[in-house]
Each structure stands twice: as structure tokens, then as C-alpha cells.
Amino acid sequence: MITLKLPDGTLKKLAPGTRAIDVAEGIGKRLAQIAIAAKLNDQIIDLNRELSVPSETETSAGTAEKTAEGASEAKEGTEAIPFVILTEKDSDALAVLRHSCAHIMARAVMRLFPGTQLAFGPATETGFYYDISSPIPITENDFPRIEEEMKKIVKLAEPFERFERSVSAGRTLVADLGQEYKVEHIDDELKKYPQLSFYRQGEFIDLCRGPHIPHAGRIGAFKLLSIAGAYWKNDSSRPQLQRLYATAFFSEKELKEYLVQIEEAKKRDHRTLGKQLRLFTISQQAGQGLILWMPKGAMVRSLLENFIRDELLKRGYSPVYTPHIGRLDLYRCSGHFPYYRDAQYPPLYYHPGAAAVDLCQYRLGAGFLDEKKEREMQLYLEGVGLLIPGYAEATTQEAKLDKVHHYILGVIEAMSIPIPDYAQAATPTERSAALFAWLQAQEGYLLKPMNCPHHIQIYKAQPRSYRDLPVRLAEFGTVYRHEQTGELNGLTRVRGFTQDDAHLFVTPDQVESELEANIELVLFVLKTLGLSDYRVRISLRDPASDKYVGAMELWNNAEQTLQKVVDKLGMPFEVALGEAAFYGPKIDFIVRDCIGRSWQLGTVQLDYNLPVRFDLEYTGSDNQAHRPVMIHRAPFGSMERFFGILIEHFAGAFPLWLAPEQARVVTVSEKFVDYAKKVEAEFRQHGFRITGDYRSEKIGAKIRDASLEKIPYILVIGEKEQNNQQVSLRDESLADMKARDLGASSVQDVIAKLSREVQEKRLHQIQKASIQFDSATKFAE
RNA sequence: GCCGACUUAGCUCAGCUGGUAGAGCAAUGCUUUCGUAAAGCAUAGGUCCGGGGUUCGAAUCCCCGAGUCGGCUCCA
CATH class of the missing domain: 3.40.50.800 (Anticodon-binding domain)
Incomplete structure (x- = not known):
């Protein structure tokens, strides 16, 4: 026996076999008519499904794992379970509608493009997509006929029928349907469930956890929006599929409103406004991703910099200046050069042969690679133009390393590079070491990807006492990162940018108060500018990954301290495993641009590792040497990105104190x-x-x-x-x-x-962003 | 980097199936001297992204490259 607790508090006992739609009917005919789906204890279910206690309902495949913990508490059949009938007014219902519309789109595509392979087709914040792979690639020109086909399907108003199969029977079914990605998905992940669920609509059957709307007729309006490439299971080493983006609503009116909102949002796009208002420009001739600040944009930036500089001085920071390049050794020591090599501009060497030596040393030093790493390596080497004869064709790691050896041997001879040790070196490791020794003597430089190593040198330039700490070194430091071409985007993703950076060198017991002060500074900055629509993310290590440096105790300590401070400040936050920097965990402040993309602005990062790498010390009250802790922080993040977000936030109409022309x-x-x-x-x-x-x-x-x-x-x-x-x-x-x-x-x-x-830095009224994102999935990335 | 679309005057954009370019705004000059979101007239302005190719002929078709945009992957 199940007891439901309705939103108005009334309890309802159910006979076995009762469906959600029966409950709705019991409440009222009208409710049953407008019902889309139901929500049982936070789990959305089909109207036609028999209600059972949540712990049982989720035994079927594809059900979200994350509901498992919440459900286990309500296992007792005697407890009343919260129950809501969802209607068109609920954003959850809209998501259900969109997911169902994804099925209809897939069905239409299957009809028009026989042999199409289906992958995933979820609802998103503003619509839905379906990842597919068709024998003939779909283009935007095909949209009208796909939409026509979808209209036909919607018009028939056929029901979505759920049925379940055992894993083996289900696997056979999708295999018979010729859906190879679905088979792979069952083998990879779904086989751990006792049952698989399917939905049938007419001739179309799809492996799917649901839920769905009762029938296709509930879809009032839809539109295909764009098509893009997307990797199977979001893995760039897997095949690339076509992702069909679309949206759907309960009514034509809502769809029209949404399309108007998109047009409005484009008008406040910082790239459009930046050009119109002559704030900045990007010249193909100067280089992609390199921002040229025009006088008006530069004025705003300068005012922002003055603002933050004044705040830093009040808070005990010391401004410093450091150059745009630094010795490679500096970045070898910090770990940035080897770690982020493929995201940096190439190193600068005097010797004409050094680039080849450098790359070959890198490859030899990497040793034996697994399949994925080898593929990445090959792409990188090709990307920088190092084409080693026979390398790509070699089938074993031994052979590949041998090709590198012969290649660099030839370079050494041809360019008369004096590396006498190389001839004696017998293994890839020894060869790498021989090359490295020569490279280290070469005075290579790197466009700086980070300011911290330079600031560390300033810290180290004099003996430090515990009395001096915290040492807070601040700089608007310009850094360069060779972001992938496909990533570049206006001011929000660039290749050269200036961080409102600072590094704090503190004693372990100062960590907490300094972290707190810095988070408060970020909040103060955001508040001053009226940026209230942000979220806070704590980025922690992924325990399963090996990309992090430093001792486990230090990491645990750092992560606990961060959590503690954020808890203390009492702000809502989310935890993201695996998002930490390679040297430490961090707190990020994330905002959205006008078309809904999330960008990280302010950041506060805790670092127990660089002090070790650079052997930083201070003298404690015990007259012994102690290791300081570092905090990296940037309230704006990058001036470029922050400016971009600010342009959109104000729709180009800056408040008086920031307006380039007042x-x-x-x-x-x-x-x-x-x-x-x-x-x-x-x-x-x-x-x-x-x-x-x-x-x-x-x-x-x-x-x-x-x-x-x-x-x-x-x-x-x-x-x-x-x-x-x-x-x-x-x-x-x-x-x-x-x-x-x-x-x-x-x-x-x-x-x-x-x-x-x-x-007063008064804020003029701010035009609010026009796109309303689904609050239920707020800020999903 | 990958998938797709796009690139024409300073800006926003036309230019049908190949016959070597056009509008509006901006700019410049003249006229106008005006009360809270667009005065009138005239003039000037183009490597049709770059490079190859097909063709009697290419902005238009094909190939290569660059850049931008929408995604994916990545993001210290």
C-alpha cells in the first residue's frame, strides 16, 4: 500500500496498480486533462505508469543514479510520499515535452534518412537535441522536411508506450533495430540494471528511461535550430556524431517569444556592442584571440583597474610588475611548461635547431604511451609541424621512439648541435636526458602562461620572516595561452589576457582568514557592479586521476579548508570533482553570457604545491625554516573576459563611473x-x-x-x-x-x-537579460 | 583540434540558375541655424577573405588556406 502526500497536504492511499493519471482523475477531470506527467518523491514519471514506491521504480535501467540516495530513506511503504501532477505550468513538464519531441525528431530523421544511428537525445535548458549518425550527413537545408515530417507525427497524436525488457532481451532488441550506439551503451553502463526501459511510438522504438508526455499531440510548437558535431559520449577519441539542436513549447506563442528573446540577446552580445561602440577590435593581421583595446574600451578597463587597485591597497597588497616572458626553467620548475605544453605558444630558443631538439626530447621523455596519449601526442607533433619520417607508420612504441631517435640524430649532425652525450645514450630515457641537458643550457624563454612563478621569484628575493606574512603581491599580469582555434570567442576566450592577479604567501594558520577575505573581495567586486547572477563552484581533485601534483595529505587539507571557509560564509555552492587546478583546489565564480554560456570569472585557488617546487621558506618564531602556503586569486579573472561579460550585463550602457564618455x-x-x-x-x-x-x-x-x-x-x-x-x-x-x-x-x-x-558608483538601472533560462536546470553547463 | 555554416564599401546587408558590383547608415563638401531619437542636396568610397583551378568569361562553380560564428573536445 502506498500513501501519497499531495501538494495541499492531503494524504491519499492507493490501491495497487493505480496510475498517476488515475490519481489526477480522482482529484479532478480538468487536472487529468491538462496533466503532462507526475512527480513522485522528486522523480518525474509517466502518467500511465503504475505508482510504486521509488526504490522499486528505479530498478529499471537508465534511471538516474543520483536519485538513489534520496529514495532509500523513503523505502518504508508506510510513509507518505510527496506527489505532484505536473501541468504545462511546471518547468519539469516542459523538459518532459522536449524530451518527447526529441524522440519525434529522431523518428522523423529515421524516416527520411534510413540507417540513421541514434545516440543520446536529452532535453536541455532551452530545448533539446539528439545525437545521431546518418549515412548521408544532415544539413540545415534538410530542416524544413524534417520539420514537416515531425508535424505529421505530432498531428497523429500517438501515445508514448513504455515497456521493459531484461538486459539480454533489451540488448537483442536494440541490436535487431540496428542501433549500435545503444548496444554499446548497454554494454558499457546499463547492464548493471536488472531491467531496461523502452518507449514505443508508432514504428519508432527507443531505449529510454523516460518519462514522456502521454501522446505527441501535446507538443504545441517546435523548431529545429542548428546542427553541430558532438563526440559520442563526449569523448574526443570516439566517433563524432551530428547533434541536431531544436526547441519545443506547449504553444506557438511561447516559441515565438523565445525566438524574439534570442534576437534580443544577440543585440547585447559583447562582440556586436564592442564593434558598435568602438570598445575593442580583433584584427586578423594582429592575430586571432589577441584583443586590441580601443580608446573607449581602454578607458573602461583603466577605471576598473583603478577601482580594484584601490581596494587592494586598502587590503594590504603590494603592487609589483613582472615581464611578459620568462626563462623556460622557471616554468619547468613550476610545472606549467611540461604540463600545458600544447596550450602554449612555442618556446623561444636562440639556437635554430633547438625547437626540434625540444620536441624530440619531449617525445622521448614521455616514453611509452597508451593508445589515447599516443594519438594526442601525434596530433600535437603534427600541429607544431614536427613530421618525423616513419613515425606515424610505426606500430609499436619502441619503433616510434626509435624513429624519433634517428630523426634527432640526423638533426644533430646536420645542424652541428654539440650534444656529445647523445651518442652514448642507449635508452629513450637517457637520450631524453642528454637532449634535456643541452636544452637547459640554451636559455629558452616562454611567453608567460601564468604570473605565479615570477611573483615567487619576488618572494624569494629576500629572506622572509613570519612577521612579514602574509605577503600579498598584486599585478595586472598579462599571460598568453595558445587556446585551440575552435575555442576562441570574442573577449571571453582569448589567447592573450590580463589577470587582476595576486599571490599571497601565508603561514598555514593564516590560510583560512586570507581565503575568507579574498572570497569577500570577489563578492564585493561583483556586488559593486551589480553582477548578482553568478554561481559558486568548489573545484576539487578527481581521486581517480593522476594529473595532479603534490602529496595527498596536502590536497586533503587544502580541500577541507576551502569547504570550511565557504560553509562559514554561508553561500550556496556546488562541488565539482575533477575541476581542480593541477596544483590545488579552487573556488570559482561563474557567470553566464547573453546566450547562456557559462564563463569563469573570479577565482581563489589554494596551493600547497608551488611552495614545495620552488622551495619557499619563511623563518618562524621558533627560528626554524617553515614552508608558506600560496593563494592565487583574481576577482575579475581576466580583464578581457570580465569586460566582455560587463558589456553584456550593462548592454553597453555603463554606469556613470565607468562610462567611457560620461x-x-x-x-x-x-x-x-x-x-x-x-x-x-x-x-x-x-x-x-x-x-x-x-x-x-x-x-x-x-x-x-x-x-x-x-x-x-x-x-x-x-x-x-x-x-x-x-x-x-x-x-x-x-x-x-x-x-x-x-x-x-x-x-x-x-x-x-x-x-x-x-x-557612489551608482548603478543605472540595468536592462535585464532577455532569455529566461529554465530555473530547474539553472546554470547547467 | 574536430563537425557545420559563413566571409561583398567603415558598419548592416542585397546581388536569381556564371556575363567583372548595389542599397541604407556612416564619411566628406555645400545648403540649413533648428528645443530633446534621423534636415536636404552632392561627392567619394570595393584585392567581392587569400591562393590555385574549371571556363571565352568567376563575387557566383571546384580545390587548398585564413578568419568569424554555432556546437563538441579542452581550459593553469
């Missing part, structure tokens, strides 16, 4: 230019960034131009103002155009008003 004087006619120029000069004297528009245009045109440039205030000067020694103020931040004209006041009053606004 006010513009416009004259009614040329007769008032002399007075207007005096007013302009007066404002400039008071530190305002102001210009005058003295063209022989009509006043309306000048106001329009200033408005389009998103200048916060317009100062209008005509006969009246000139006679009374006043200015008329127009506030461009007001949504209501008619209310913008604030009337005339004295120049002094306006200066005082605007000065106050700057002083």
Missing part, C-alpha cells in the same frame, strides 16, 4: 556654441569625460547619436540655458523616453549631482 554637450544651434564650450570645459575641469557636438545638425539628431553611443547624460544648451547660465540635463538611463528630459539647472548643481553619482 556626458555630451549638444547645442540647439551654432549661436550657443561659445557658451556650450565654456560649460564643457567646466565639466572637464571637474574630471568628467565629456565631449561637445557642435555640428550644424538638428538637436534631435545629436541626441539620437549620443543615445546610440550609450552616453549616460546629455547636456542640452539653447537660448534659454545660455540666458540663465544653466544646462538642461537629459538622463539616457531612463527607459521612458518622455521622462528623460530632466529640465534646466545651474551648471554647479549638475556637476554636483553627477559627481555624487560617480562617487
Whole structure:
């Protein structure tokens, strides 16, 4: 016997075999009509499924593992289980609808492209996709006929019928259907479940955990949006499939609204606004991913930098400056050069043969590689143009290493590179060591990928006492990372960027308070700019991975401290295993751009490892040498990315304190230019960034131009103002155009008003982002 | 790096199935001297992303490359 607890608190005892739809019918006919699915103890289920206690329902395959823990508590059949009928108003119901629409899309594709292999087809925050592989690749030109086919299916309003099979029978079924990816998925993951669930709709059968809408007729509107490549199981070493993106709604109206929202969002895209407002540019000739800050963008950046610099000085930081390049040895010691080699610009050597030696040393030093690592290595070597004869064709690791050996031997001879030890070296390890010894003497340099090693040198440049700690070294440090071409994106993903970086060298017992102070600094910065829509992520080590450096105790210690501080501050956060930096765990602050992509901004990272690598010390009160702990932190993250997000956040209309041009004087006619120029000069004297528009245009045109440039205030000067020694103020931040004209006041009053606004860093009203993301899956990446 | 689409004047974009380019805005000049989102007229402006190829002829078709965009993978 199951007892349900309805949202209004009433309890309902169920006879065995009762379905969710029966419960809905029992509550009311109308509810049963508008019902989409049901939610039993946080698990969404089909209306047509018999209700049973959650611990049993999830024995079937594909059911989310994560519900297991919640369900185990409610195992007792006597306890009332929370139960809700989901209707069109619930965002969970929309996700169900979209998942069902994914099935319909797959069904349509199967009809039009026989032989199509299906992979996964989940709902997303704003729609759904289905990963497929068809014998003839699908293009956007095929969208209309796929949509036509889908319309036919929706019109028939056939039900989604669930049925279950044992793993072996289910495997046979998908194999008979010719669905190889599904077979692989059963073998890889689903075989641990006792039962597999399937959904049938007409001729279409799909392995699927559900749930689904009762029948296809509930789909009010849908649209195919785009097509992209996606790797099977998100693994770049597996085959690439085609991912068909689409969206669906209960009504045509909602779909239209969504499409309008997307158009609106594009208007506030920082790449569009950056061009329009002349904030920054990227030139193909200067190089991709390298931002050229135009005067207006540079002004905003400089104001942001001043803001954060003032805050740092208040908080006991010491500004430092370090160069853009550093010796390779520095980055060998820190671990950055070997670890992130493929994401860096190539090292700079004087010797013309050094690049080849360097790469061959790298390959020899890597030794025997497994299949995946070897594939990555080969791609890397090809990417940097090192084509070793016979390497790709060699089938064993021994043979490959031998090819490298013969190749570099030839280079050494041809270029007369003096590495006498190489001839004696017999193993790949010895050969690598011989090459490395020579390379180390070569004075290679690296465009710096991180500022920490330089700051560490500053720390080490003098003896440190526990009395000096914390040492807080801050710099707007520019770093370079050779991001993959496909990753580059406006200001949010670039190859050269400036971090508002600082490194704190602290005693172990200062770690907690310094971490806390830094998280508070990040929160303060975000608050000042009105960025409230962010989430906090604690990134910890993946215990199964070997990519991390340093002792286990240190990691455990660091991770515990981070958790403790965040718990203490009482902010919501999520834990991400495997997202830690290779040297330590971190706390990241993540925001979204106008089209919903998540980007990491501020970060606070704990590091017990670099102090060891660089043998950092301070003298304690016991007169003994102790190891300091490092904290890496950047409240903005990168100036470029932060600026990009800020442009979108303000839709280009920066608050007065940040606006590159704060006010513009416009004259009614040329007769008032002399007075207007005096007013302009007066404002400039008071530190305002102001210009005058003295063209022989009509006043309306000048106001329009200033408005389009998103200048916060317009100062209008005509006969009246000139006679009374006043200015008329127009506030461009007001949504209501008619209310913008604030009337005339004295120049002094306006200066005082605007000065106050700057002083307070007051935020103009911010146009809210137009796309409403599904709150249920908020910020899913 | 991978999959796909795209790249035409400073910007936004037309240019049908091959016959060597056009609009609006911006710019410049002249006229206009105007009261809160676009005055009028005129002028100038193009390596149709780059390189090959097919063709009598290529912005248009094919190949290679670069860049941008949407995803995937990666992200210190």
C-alpha cells in the first residue's frame, strides 16, 4: 500500500496498480486533462505508469543514479510520499515535452534518412537535441522536411508506450533495430540494471528511461535550430556524431517569444556592442584571440583597474610588475611548461635547431604511451609541424621512439648541435636526458602562461620572516595561452589576457582568514557592479586521476579548508570533482553570457604545491625554516573576459563611473556654441569625460547619436540655458523616453549631482537579460 | 583540434540558375541655424577573405588556406 502526500497536504492511499493519471482523475477531470506527467518523491514519471514506491521504480535501467540516495530513506511503504501532477505550468513538464519531441525528431530523421544511428537525445535548458549518425550527413537545408515530417507525427497524436525488457532481451532488441550506439551503451553502463526501459511510438522504438508526455499531440510548437558535431559520449577519441539542436513549447506563442528573446540577446552580445561602440577590435593581421583595446574600451578597463587597485591597497597588497616572458626553467620548475605544453605558444630558443631538439626530447621523455596519449601526442607533433619520417607508420612504441631517435640524430649532425652525450645514450630515457641537458643550457624563454612563478621569484628575493606574512603581491599580469582555434570567442576566450592577479604567501594558520577575505573581495567586486547572477563552484581533485601534483595529505587539507571557509560564509555552492587546478583546489565564480554560456570569472585557488617546487621558506618564531602556503586569486579573472561579460550585463550602457564618455554637450544651434564650450570645459575641469557636438545638425539628431553611443547624460544648451547660465540635463538611463528630459539647472548643481553619482558608483538601472533560462536546470553547463 | 555554416564599401546587408558590383547608415563638401531619437542636396568610397583551378568569361562553380560564428573536445 502506498500513501501519497499531495501538494495541499492531503494524504491519499492507493490501491495497487493505480496510475498517476488515475490519481489526477480522482482529484479532478480538468487536472487529468491538462496533466503532462507526475512527480513522485522528486522523480518525474509517466502518467500511465503504475505508482510504486521509488526504490522499486528505479530498478529499471537508465534511471538516474543520483536519485538513489534520496529514495532509500523513503523505502518504508508506510510513509507518505510527496506527489505532484505536473501541468504545462511546471518547468519539469516542459523538459518532459522536449524530451518527447526529441524522440519525434529522431523518428522523423529515421524516416527520411534510413540507417540513421541514434545516440543520446536529452532535453536541455532551452530545448533539446539528439545525437545521431546518418549515412548521408544532415544539413540545415534538410530542416524544413524534417520539420514537416515531425508535424505529421505530432498531428497523429500517438501515445508514448513504455515497456521493459531484461538486459539480454533489451540488448537483442536494440541490436535487431540496428542501433549500435545503444548496444554499446548497454554494454558499457546499463547492464548493471536488472531491467531496461523502452518507449514505443508508432514504428519508432527507443531505449529510454523516460518519462514522456502521454501522446505527441501535446507538443504545441517546435523548431529545429542548428546542427553541430558532438563526440559520442563526449569523448574526443570516439566517433563524432551530428547533434541536431531544436526547441519545443506547449504553444506557438511561447516559441515565438523565445525566438524574439534570442534576437534580443544577440543585440547585447559583447562582440556586436564592442564593434558598435568602438570598445575593442580583433584584427586578423594582429592575430586571432589577441584583443586590441580601443580608446573607449581602454578607458573602461583603466577605471576598473583603478577601482580594484584601490581596494587592494586598502587590503594590504603590494603592487609589483613582472615581464611578459620568462626563462623556460622557471616554468619547468613550476610545472606549467611540461604540463600545458600544447596550450602554449612555442618556446623561444636562440639556437635554430633547438625547437626540434625540444620536441624530440619531449617525445622521448614521455616514453611509452597508451593508445589515447599516443594519438594526442601525434596530433600535437603534427600541429607544431614536427613530421618525423616513419613515425606515424610505426606500430609499436619502441619503433616510434626509435624513429624519433634517428630523426634527432640526423638533426644533430646536420645542424652541428654539440650534444656529445647523445651518442652514448642507449635508452629513450637517457637520450631524453642528454637532449634535456643541452636544452637547459640554451636559455629558452616562454611567453608567460601564468604570473605565479615570477611573483615567487619576488618572494624569494629576500629572506622572509613570519612577521612579514602574509605577503600579498598584486599585478595586472598579462599571460598568453595558445587556446585551440575552435575555442576562441570574442573577449571571453582569448589567447592573450590580463589577470587582476595576486599571490599571497601565508603561514598555514593564516590560510583560512586570507581565503575568507579574498572570497569577500570577489563578492564585493561583483556586488559593486551589480553582477548578482553568478554561481559558486568548489573545484576539487578527481581521486581517480593522476594529473595532479603534490602529496595527498596536502590536497586533503587544502580541500577541507576551502569547504570550511565557504560553509562559514554561508553561500550556496556546488562541488565539482575533477575541476581542480593541477596544483590545488579552487573556488570559482561563474557567470553566464547573453546566450547562456557559462564563463569563469573570479577565482581563489589554494596551493600547497608551488611552495614545495620552488622551495619557499619563511623563518618562524621558533627560528626554524617553515614552508608558506600560496593563494592565487583574481576577482575579475581576466580583464578581457570580465569586460566582455560587463558589456553584456550593462548592454553597453555603463554606469556613470565607468562610462567611457560620461556626458555630451549638444547645442540647439551654432549661436550657443561659445557658451556650450565654456560649460564643457567646466565639466572637464571637474574630471568628467565629456565631449561637445557642435555640428550644424538638428538637436534631435545629436541626441539620437549620443543615445546610440550609450552616453549616460546629455547636456542640452539653447537660448534659454545660455540666458540663465544653466544646462538642461537629459538622463539616457531612463527607459521612458518622455521622462528623460530632466529640465534646466545651474551648471554647479549638475556637476554636483553627477559627481555624487560617480562617487557612489551608482548603478543605472540595468536592462535585464532577455532569455529566461529554465530555473530547474539553472546554470547547467 | 574536430563537425557545420559563413566571409561583398567603415558598419548592416542585397546581388536569381556564371556575363567583372548595389542599397541604407556612416564619411566628406555645400545648403540649413533648428528645443530633446534621423534636415536636404552632392561627392567619394570595393584585392567581392587569400591562393590555385574549371571556363571565352568567376563575387557566383571546384580545390587548398585564413578568419568569424554555432556546437563538441579542452581550459593553469
